[in-house]
Amino acid sequence: MRIIGSLLALACLMASLASGAAERRFVVLHTNDWQSRLLGYGPNSEYSPDSLNxxxxxGGVARLATLLHERRAALGEVPLLTLDAGDFSMGTLFHTVAREEGGELRLLGALGYDATTLGNHEFDFRPAGLAQMIAAAERAGDAPNVPILASNIRFSAQSADDDALEALQRAGRIQPYRxxxxGGLRFGLFGLMGRDAVEVSPLMAPVTFADPLAAARDMVRLLREQERVDVVILLSHMGVSAQPDGSWRGEDVELVEQVPGIDLVIGAHSHSLLREPLRxxxxxxxxxxSEIQYLGELHMTLDAQGRARVAEYRLHAIDDRTPGDPAIGQRVAALQQAVSERVLAAHGYAFDQPLARVERTLxxxxxxxxxxxxxxxxxxRGAGSDIAFTGNGTLRDELYRGREGVQSVADLxxxxxxGIGEFxxxxxxxxxxxxFTPREIRQILEVLLLAYQMRDSDSYYPRVSGVKFTYNPWRMPFDRVSRIWLGDAERGYRELDPDAPGLISLGATTYVGSFTWLIPELTYGLFEVVPKDAEGRPLAQIRDAVLDRDPDTPGIQEYKEWQAFLDHVAALPARDARGLALLTDQGAAAEQRMLRVASLAPSELFRHAGGLQWTATLLCALLLWLAGWLTWRLWRRVRAG
Structure with a gap:
C-alpha cells in the first residue's frame, strides 16, 4: 500500500509539474481615449512633470512614458504587449495641429505601442484629415509607425473624399489585423468601430463601418484557423456601461456573448474605468x-488547452508621484510651440497665456x-444675436481650480x-x-426640452443665453413651455408673447444649430420651424447661416466657437488682482435659465397653451364626464332593481 501511495503521489507531482510547465504567461499594458490630453488633468500651469509631489x-503623456519604461523593466522577459483602443486625438489644443504634426501618433510610436485602432474622434477632421494625420506622423520619421487596426472600415467606390485614407490602407498603414x-506566443490583434461610435461621427462620411459582429466572426475565424494564433485580442471602440444592478452591459459585452474565440477585449469609447477585469x-x-489618467496592466496565463485566464490586474494611477520622461516632455513642448505659432498667434493668443481665474471648479x-x-x-456675444443655445454635452471639459485657479488659453x-469649418x-x-418668429422660438425650446426629458441624460440639458423660460411637466409634451423672457440678468428681462410679430435672432454653432432645419421632420410636421435670414427669407442649408466675421474680405471668414469663448472671457469686466478675468459663480453668473414649475393650477396649465394642451384637456374632461354618466346609469339601475 505504501508503494501504491508513493506512486500516486509521484504521479500527482509529475502532473502538477507538467501542468505548470505547459502554462504560459503574458502581460498587456493598455490605454484608451487619449483624446490629445498630453498634459495633466487640471490647470496646465500647475502641471509639473519635471518634479515630484x-x-x-x-495624467500627462510624459509621466505615462516613464511608467511604461518602469513596468517593462520590472516585467523582464515575459511576453508583453502595449495596446491602445482609439480616440487618441481630439479634445485639446494639440489636435489643432494634428494634420500638420501627427503628434499623437508619433507619441504612440515613441512610447512603443504595438497597435491602436480608430475611434470616432479620429474622423472629426473628416477622412481626409485623418489621412493627413497619418501621413504627417510618417513624414516626421522620428518614431516608429504605430500599426492602426481597423477590421470593419469600408471605403466608398463613388466618392473621392476618402481616397487618401484608402490609399494609406492599401499601403499597409491601416490594417485589418496584425x-x-x-516569447514563443503568437498574438492575433484586430480592431473594430462600434455602432454608437459611428452614429456620433457624422463627419466620417463617405467612410462606413461594417457590422462589428460579422466582422468579429470573420476575424476570429481567420486568426484561429488560418493564422493559428495562440491569443486573440480585440481593440474595441465600442464600450461598456454600468447598470443599476451593478452589472455591465454595452456593445463589448453583447459582442463577446455572441462571438466566441476572443480572449481579450481592450475597450474604449464609453470612458469606463473598470477597476477589475470583466469576465x-x-x-x-x-x-x-480616458485621457491618460490610468495605465492598465493585465497579467494572463494560457493553459495547455489554450484557455486564457486572468492571473493578476493592476491599475496604475498616473499622477505627480511619477516623473515625466524628459525626451517625451520635449516633444510635447515642441507641439505646444507649433500650436501657438500655427493656430493661436493670428488671434492674439498663446498656449500658456493666463486669461482667467476660477474660485472653484466649474x-x-x-x-x-x-x-x-x-x-x-x-x-x-460672438454671433451678435438676441439669444443663443447649446446642449450640455457640447461642454467637453470642466475648468479645474487646482491650487491657484488660474486658467490658461489651453485650459479654456x-x-x-x-469641430471643423464649413468653408x-x-x-x-x-x-x-x-x-425665427417668437412662436418658432417657443417651438425650438419645446423640442430641446423634450429631447432632454426623453433621453434622460445630462448631455441633452439645454443651455441658453438671452432667454429664460419656465416649463410645466404636468402639461402635454411639445406644449410644456409656459413663459418665456428675453434679455439678461444685467439689463433685465421682458416677457415674450409667442404671437407677437417680428423676428428674433438665434446664435449657435453649426453642429448644434443644424438641428433647427430638422424640427419639422423630428416632430412629424407638428412644428413648421423655418430658419430665415434677417429679411425673413428661408435659408435652404446650414452653410447659408454661417456667420461671416469680415464681409469685406472675399469668402466667408468663419468665427469659431473656441475663438468666441476666449474672446468673451478676455473681455469680461470683473478682474482679480493680477488683471485676470474673474469667473465668479455668484449672482447673475449662476442664474437658472430653464425653470421647472410643476403646477395643476389652471393659470399654469393653460398659459399660452396650444392645441395639444387644449385637446388633451377636452379629452380628459370628456372621459371624466363619460365615467360619471356611466356611474350614474349604473347607480340608477341598481336602485331600480
Whole structure:
C-alpha cells in the first residue's frame, strides 16, 4: 500500500509539474481615449512633470512614458504587449495641429505601442484629415509607425473624399489585423468601430463601418484557423456601461456573448474605468477611463488547452508621484510651440497665456449652471444675436481650480474644442446666426426640452443665453413651455408673447444649430420651424447661416466657437488682482435659465397653451364626464332593481 501511495503521489507531482510547465504567461499594458490630453488633468500651469509631489494634476503623456519604461523593466522577459483602443486625438489644443504634426501618433510610436485602432474622434477632421494625420506622423520619421487596426472600415467606390485614407490602407498603414510573436506566443490583434461610435461621427462620411459582429466572426475565424494564433485580442471602440444592478452591459459585452474565440477585449469609447477585469464567458474585458489618467496592466496565463485566464490586474494611477520622461516632455513642448505659432498667434493668443481665474471648479453638471451660462453668453456675444443655445454635452471639459485657479488659453480651449469649418477647413465649429418668429422660438425650446426629458441624460440639458423660460411637466409634451423672457440678468428681462410679430435672432454653432432645419421632420410636421435670414427669407442649408466675421474680405471668414469663448472671457469686466478675468459663480453668473414649475393650477396649465394642451384637456374632461354618466346609469339601475 505504501508503494501504491508513493506512486500516486509521484504521479500527482509529475502532473502538477507538467501542468505548470505547459502554462504560459503574458502581460498587456493598455490605454484608451487619449483624446490629445498630453498634459495633466487640471490647470496646465500647475502641471509639473519635471518634479515630484508638488501639484494636484493627474495624467500627462510624459509621466505615462516613464511608467511604461518602469513596468517593462520590472516585467523582464515575459511576453508583453502595449495596446491602445482609439480616440487618441481630439479634445485639446494639440489636435489643432494634428494634420500638420501627427503628434499623437508619433507619441504612440515613441512610447512603443504595438497597435491602436480608430475611434470616432479620429474622423472629426473628416477622412481626409485623418489621412493627413497619418501621413504627417510618417513624414516626421522620428518614431516608429504605430500599426492602426481597423477590421470593419469600408471605403466608398463613388466618392473621392476618402481616397487618401484608402490609399494609406492599401499601403499597409491601416490594417485589418496584425500578428505579433513574442516569447514563443503568437498574438492575433484586430480592431473594430462600434455602432454608437459611428452614429456620433457624422463627419466620417463617405467612410462606413461594417457590422462589428460579422466582422468579429470573420476575424476570429481567420486568426484561429488560418493564422493559428495562440491569443486573440480585440481593440474595441465600442464600450461598456454600468447598470443599476451593478452589472455591465454595452456593445463589448453583447459582442463577446455572441462571438466566441476572443480572449481579450481592450475597450474604449464609453470612458469606463473598470477597476477589475470583466469576465464574459471565456473573454476578459478591460478599459481604463480616458485621457491618460490610468495605465492598465493585465497579467494572463494560457493553459495547455489554450484557455486564457486572468492571473493578476493592476491599475496604475498616473499622477505627480511619477516623473515625466524628459525626451517625451520635449516633444510635447515642441507641439505646444507649433500650436501657438500655427493656430493661436493670428488671434492674439498663446498656449500658456493666463486669461482667467476660477474660485472653484466649474463643472458640467446639469445643475451647475455657471459654465453653461458662460459658454452660451459667449455664443450670443460672438454671433451678435438676441439669444443663443447649446446642449450640455457640447461642454467637453470642466475648468479645474487646482491650487491657484488660474486658467490658461489651453485650459479654456478644452471647454469648446471640437469641430471643423464649413468653408475654411480649420479647427472649430463656426458660429451661425438665423432668425425665427417668437412662436418658432417657443417651438425650438419645446423640442430641446423634450429631447432632454426623453433621453434622460445630462448631455441633452439645454443651455441658453438671452432667454429664460419656465416649463410645466404636468402639461402635454411639445406644449410644456409656459413663459418665456428675453434679455439678461444685467439689463433685465421682458416677457415674450409667442404671437407677437417680428423676428428674433438665434446664435449657435453649426453642429448644434443644424438641428433647427430638422424640427419639422423630428416632430412629424407638428412644428413648421423655418430658419430665415434677417429679411425673413428661408435659408435652404446650414452653410447659408454661417456667420461671416469680415464681409469685406472675399469668402466667408468663419468665427469659431473656441475663438468666441476666449474672446468673451478676455473681455469680461470683473478682474482679480493680477488683471485676470474673474469667473465668479455668484449672482447673475449662476442664474437658472430653464425653470421647472410643476403646477395643476389652471393659470399654469393653460398659459399660452396650444392645441395639444387644449385637446388633451377636452379629452380628459370628456372621459371624466363619460365615467360619471356611466356611474350614474349604473347607480340608477341598481336602485331600480
Amino acid at each position: 508638488d501639484d494636484l494634476t493627474v 500578428i505579433v510573436e513574442k 464574459v464567458n471565456d473573454t476578459t474585458l478591460v478599459q481604463v477611463g 463643472t458640467r453638471a446639469y445643475d451647475d449652471s455657471v459654465l453653461g451660462n458662460l459658454v452660451t453668453d459667449a455664443l450670443r 480651449f478644452r471647454v469648446a474644442p471640437l 475654411d477647413d480649420q479647427p472649430g465649429y463656426p458660429l451661425m446666426r438665423v432668425y
